[in-house]
Amino acid sequence: MSPSPTRRLVPYLVPLLSLLLGCLADDGAIASDAESATQLKPSEFCTAATAGKAACKREDAVAQRFDAVRGDDAALTQLLVAMPKGGDLHSHLSGAVQTEQLIDWAVADGLCVKSGSTTLCSCADSKGKPVPGASPVGNVPEKDLIRAWSMEGFKGTVAEGRDHFFATFTQFRLVTLSHTVDMLAAVRSHAASQKEQYLELMLSLGTSGAAKAAKRVVGSGFKWEKAQLLAKRDALVADAEFQANLQTALDDLDGQVAATESALGCGTSKADPGCGVDTRYIVQVYRPSTRDQVFGQVVHAYELAKRDRRVVGFNLAGPEDQMFALGNYKSMMQAIGILREDYGRDVKVALHAGELVPELLSESSQKDLTFHIREAVLTAGADRIGHGVDIETESIEGMSPADLREEMRKRGVALEACLASNYWILGVSGKKHPLPLYLESSVPVAISTDDEGVSRSSLAFEIKRGAQEHGLGYRQVKAMVRASLEHAFLPGESLFASTDPLTLHASCTATGCKKLVAASERAKAQYRLETELATFERALAGK
Numbered sequence: 324m325s326p327s328p329t330r331r332l333v334p335y336l337v338p339l340l341s342l343l344l345g346c347l348a349d350d351g352a353i354a355s356d357a358e359s360a361t362q363l364k365p366s367e368f369c370t371a372a373t374a375g376k377a378a379c380k381r382e383d384a385v386a387q388r389f390d391a392v393r394g395d396d397a398a399l400t401q402l403l404v405a406m407p408k409g410g411d412l413h414s415h416l417s418g419a420v421q422t423e424q425l426i427d428w429a430v431a432d433g434l435c436v437k438s439g440s441t442t443l444c445s446c447a448d449s450k451g452k453p454v455p456g457a458s459p460v461g462n463v464p465e466k467d468l469i470r471a472w473s474m475e476g477f478k479g480t481v482a483e484g485r486d487h488f489f490a491t492f493t494q495f496r497l498v499t500l501s502h503t504v505d506m507l508a509a510v511r512s513h514a515a516s517q518k519e520q521y522l523e524l525m526l527s528l529g530t531s532g533a534a535k536a537a538k539r540v541v542g543s544g545f546k547w548e549k550a551q552l553l554a555k556r557d558a559l560v561a562d563a564e565f566q567a568n569l570q571t572a573l574d575d576l577d578g579q580v581a582a583t584e585s586a587l588g589c590g591t592s593k594a595d596p597g598c599g600v601d602t603r604y605i606v607q608v609y610r611p612s613t614r615d616q617v618f619g620q621v622v623h624a625y626e627l628a629k630r631d632r633r634v635v636g637f638n639l640a641g642p643e644d645q646m647f648a649l650g651n652y653k654s655m656m657q658a659i660g661i662l663r664e665d666y667g668r669d670v671k672v673a674l675h676a677g678e679l680v681p682e683l684l685s686e687s688s689q690k691d692l693t694f695h696i697r698e699a700v701l702t703a704g705a706d707r708i709g710h711g712v713d714i715e716t717e718s719i720e721g722m723s724p725a726d727l728r729e730e731m732r733k734r735g736v737a738l739e740a741c742l743a744s745n746y747w748i749l750g751v752s753g754k755k756h757p758l759p760l761y762l763e764s765s766v767p768v769a770i771s772t773d774d775e776g777v778s779r780s781s782l783a784f785e786i787k788r789g790a791q792e793h794g795l796g797y798r799q800v801k802a803m804v805r806a807s808l809e810h811a812f813l814p815g816e817s818l819f820a821s822t823d824p825l826t827l828h829a830s831c832t833a834t835g836c837k838k839l840v841a842a843s844e845r846a847k848a849q850y851r852l853e854t855e856l857a858t859f860e861r862a863l864a865g866k
Contacts, residue, residue: 382801403786406804526604606628693716
């Protein structure tokens with residue numbers, strides 16, 4: 324019953340072999356390796372300074388090709404699979420793995436499903452006795468598991484879609500709990516096959532232990548104002564249990580990363596392409612919790628990021644319309660803003676905000692449609708916003724939706740646009756989606772996947788949705804791909820002095836940007852992307 328490895332890739336990969344072979348057969352004038360990328364010359368970027376030159380002519384040719392295949396689903400998919408896509412900035416590890424792979428692991432682990440359901444369980448109890456009614460996963464039709472553990476074939480109301488989406492995680496949770504390393508390896512390998520070079524993966528990293536310590540140390544009997552919040556933070560950080568939990572989380576991350584590198588064969592002659600995907604981690608704070616528990620998780624995230632450069636920030640995850648998430652929203656934005664001011668801005672903040680529609684809210688909660696994005700940007704000081712779907716109802720205290728988008732533009736707050744999950748969870752797509760409004764306001768946008776396994780999607784398919792539903796052209800897609808690294812939580816200066824219009828950093832000379840690339844992780848990643856984009860355009864447009 325287990326699918327073959329080749330078939331498991333079908334929903335995600337439709338390779339354009341001739342194009343890929345063309346890229347591989349390129350004469351090597353532009354290196355694809357990040358270490359040797361510094362040979363790319365400023366003249367090989369399409370900027371205002373090179374208008375009408377070869378680089379811009381190649382971009383024109385690819386843009387025309389893109390427009391020509393927009394209505395051809397297979398051809399557009401092939402082009403986008405082959406296109407270098409920079410990074411995926413909004414990806415939950417637990418929802419990123421292909422459903423077929425989860426099924427394979429469940430079968431290999433000898434797991435069962437509960438009687439009359441598709442929720443995983445052990446086949447035997449603690450005494451080794453068979454669980455009544457439990458059926459081995461291998462006995463369940465694969466199509467039934469795929470439909471239950473993902474959105475494939477789902478039809479229903481907005482509320483039913485939202486419930487089905489989040490219920491999938493509970494159903495396959497037993498297998499994800501024991502396969503963290505396998506998931507990390509699978510997601511990195513898949514990202515490489517999708518021509519991605521960078522990932523920011525959301526995972527918990529010990530937040531449940533932090534919430535437990537916070538419940539004991541922080542409590543709820545105090546005012547949520549700066550002095551008391553910082554005093555509670557200091558007490559929490561000084562707590563032995565909290566410190567032990569931090570160390571355990573760091574040790575676990577060390578072990579998981581090392582095991583993932585080993586699983587991928589990194590550093591060997593048989594290294595998986597996933598070894599070349601730079602992967603950083605966002606601490607996933609579970610917000611459907613009490614205020615003290617959410618606060619404790621946020622402090623935990625800050626302290627982890629201070630100690631480990633692989634941890635680049637945090638995000639509040641979980642249904643935004645859940646009771647605690649709604650009731651605590653403003654106070655948590657206030658607390659995050661206070662902590663940002665105290666810790667400094669080196670630890671980055673990406674917040675789910677505006678992942679709401681009227682159909683999911685009670686009459687008394689409709690007001691939440693008017694301020695979530697605003698509070699995340701102005702009060703919490705978020706660097707990026709995930710989803711931002713309810714922007715047109717964000718009108719409060721004299722700030723219109725257009726004013727809010729302008730504020731995001733001025734502050735450089737990027738939007739992580741997750742089109743597939745917006746459709747499945749919120750029922751928002753096509754003309755109902757605010758993506759064109761963000762683009763019209765020049766808000767930086769990075770297309771992201773959210774939970775590509777559950778959504779049966781991929782970064783290429785997310786971009787295809789944008790092209791077909793919103794008319795995105797190649798230059799807009801290219802700008803979004805660039806935005807994924809411009810607004811990644813990487814240290815160092817940007818390769819660009821401006822991305823609109825595209826202008827190289829002042830330190831770049833006629834011979835390249837070697838010194839900047841050597842000094843900045845961000846610039847190094849961007850240079851690699853530009854090199855790969857140039858190779859891609861040469862292959863499509865000719866030299």
